[in-house]
Amino acid sequence: MPGELGLLRILAQRIGAVDERERCGGARFAGEGITVRRAARAALALIDSLRLADPIEDLLPADKVKTHFLLSAHAGARRCVLKVYGSPRPAEAAVLRWWAQHALNVVPVEAHADDDVSWLLMPFVPLRHALAQPFREREVLSLTREVAGLMARAHTLALPPAVALSRSSDALHARQPATRQQPMRPGSRADPRADPRADPRAGSREGLHGGVLGGAFAEAAARALDTDASAVCLHGDLSMDNVKRTGDGHLILIDPCGYLGPAEFDGARWIARWAQRGIEARALAAAWQDGEQDVDPRLLLRLAAEESML
Ligand SMILES: Nc1ncnc2c1ncn2[C@@H]1O[C@H](COP(=O)(O)OP(=O)(O)OP(=O)(O)O)[C@@H](O)[C@H]1O
Ligand SMILES: [Mg+2]
Numbered sequence: 660m661p662g663e664l665g666l667l668r669i670l671a672q673r674i675g676a677v678d679e680r681e682r683c684g685g686a687r688f689a690g691e692g693i694t695v696r697r698a699a700r701a702a703l704a705l706i707d708s709l710r711l712a713d714p715i716e717d718l719l720p721a722d723k724v725k726t727h728f729l730l731s732a733h734a735g736a737r738r739c740v741l742k743v744y745g746s747p748r749p750a751e752a753a754v755l756r757w758w759a760q761h762a763l764n765v766v767p768v769e770a771h772a773d774d775d776v777s778w779l780l781m782p783f784v785p786l787r788h789a790l791a792q793p794f795r796e797r798e799v800l801s802l803t804r805e806v807a808g809l810m811a812r813a814h815t816l817a818l819p820p821a822v823a824l825s826r827s828s829d830a831l832h833a834r835q836p837a838t839r840q841q842p843m844r845p846g847s848r849a850d851p852r853a854d855p856r857a858d859p860r861a862g863s864r865e866g867l868h869g870g871v872l873g874g875a876f877a878e879a880a881a882r883a884l885d886t887d888a889s890a891v892c893l894h895g896d897l898s899m900d901n902v903k904r905t906g907d908g909h910l911i912l913i914d915p916c917g918y919l920g921p922a923e924f925d926g927a928r929w930i931a932r933w934a935q936r937g938i939e940a941r942a943l944a945a946a947w948q949d950g951e952q953d954v955d956p957r958l959l960l961r962l963a964a965e966e967s968m969l
Contacts, residue, residue, distance in 0.1 A: 666706060669717045669730065670699040676724045695726040698745035701776045702728045705741060709770075709780060710734065731783055738783035739769070749773035749822050750917030754892060757819035763812060764911045786903040789910060799938050800946040806902055807926060807950025809910055814891045814922040814951070827893055827920030893918040897929040923954050927962030934967055 677695040681688045706715070711732035718729040718740065727744040742751075752771035759765050770780040790802055818824070894901070895916030905911050918924065926947040934940040944959050 665713065666703070666715045666730075669715070670702065670728070673717070673719075673725065673728065674699060677726055680724050691726050694745035696745070697776055698727050698743045701745070701778060702730065702741065702743040705743060705778055706730075706732065709741070711739070711741060740781045740783050741778065742781070743778045744776055746776060747773050748777040750824050751915055752777070752779050753819045753822035754824075754894075754915045754917035755779075757816070757892070758813060758912070758915075761812075761816050763809070764905075764909055765915075766911060766913045784911070785906055786911065786913070787906075789899060789902050789904050794936070794938075796938055796942070799933055800942060802902075803929065803933070803943055803946040804950040805910055806897065806929060807947040809912070809950075810894065810897070810922070810925050811951035811953070813894070813912075814925070814953075816892065818892050818919070819917075822917070824892060824917050824919040826890075827895065827918040827924045830895065830916070830918060889921050890919045891922050893920050893922070893925050895925070895928075897925050898932050921955075921958065921962075922951065923958045923962055926951060926954055926959050927966050930959070930963040931966035934963065940964075940967075 674692070674695050677688075677691050681691050705711070711730075711734055713733065714731075716731040718731050719725055727742065730741045730743075731738060732741060733739070752768050752773070755765050755768045759767055766781050766784055768779050768781055772778055789806075790798055893916070894912060895918035896914060901912065901914045903911050903913060926944070930940055930943040930947060933943050940960065940963055944956060944963065947959065948954060948956060
């Protein structure tokens with residue numbers, strides 16, 4: 660197979676890093692070695708069956724430890740990107756395709772499948788950062804308005820068909836210390852009984868950053884996330900890494916988790932991440948509301964506070 664040696668080197672390096680983390684990181688990372696190997700086997704088979712060729716490059720930053728692969732390769736004269744997970748993650752491709760159908764600017768999905776593992780084939784799109792560094796507050800707030808406007812359009816769409824989105828509250832529960840977790844709802848994605856392939860760490864691991872908020876506050880935020888009445892399809896992981904610009908200067912969304920939850924969740928994650936970099940949360944929330952006027956300002960700030968404490 661062309662490119663086999665380079666590809667094997669990429670796979671081996673990433674598997675080694677995951678093994679190291681599993682060895683040293685304790686229960687939180689248990690089982691990741693199996694997941695990354697499943698992804699590696701699938702990547703090898705896909706490079707072959709999709710007839711992808713050299714040069715094959717690793718698009719993930721060298722210092723990130725991931726259980727999936729993101730490879731740039733050539734299909735004929737064209738450069739494309741193959742993303743391969745070691746478990747089923749059907750929401751990412753489903754949400755990207757649904758949003759593309761509704762003229763939202765997202766990275767296109769050319770092919771995908773979701774069986775034992777999920778994979779996506781995309782064209783290689785030249786992407787640049789949405790903001791030049793060093794960041795200035797005024798520019799961050801202006802970008803926040805722009806991203807909120809984009810998400811306001813996404814949040815008004817119906818749910819994508821034929822995919823069960825996990826709840827944003829499950830994402831939050833999975834990061835809570837065990838003592839503050841709410842009981843799992845039978846059949847929820849965080850309930851390992853519901854799906855034997857679900858994250859075995861959910862429900863037992865320590866919160867990633869330690870919990871410092873009062874339990875009542877956290878539970879109120881989680882309850883707000885569980886509200887079905889206003890649940891929409893969320894990006895779920897809005898950050899500077901997942902909001903880029905194309906060559907013509909337009910914003911483009913990549914890498915959605917595709918959660919189901921209140922629209923405020925997306926703004927809250929964005930605000931929390933910028934607040935951690937020193938931008939004032941209330942100014943960010945006001946800017947977000949300029950772009951997405953329907954959000955509840957109290958819920959936006961409450962979820963942002965919860966997010967930034969995790
Ligand atoms: N279709 C694409 N064309 C060109 N570059 C891409 C494409 N998809 C992803 N990338 C590049 O790879 C980087 C990581 O992509 P992506 O966010 O999908 O991966 P990830 O593994 O989920 O990373 P993270 O966990 O850091 O969000 C992006 O920031 C972008 O620079
Ligand atoms: Mg990403």
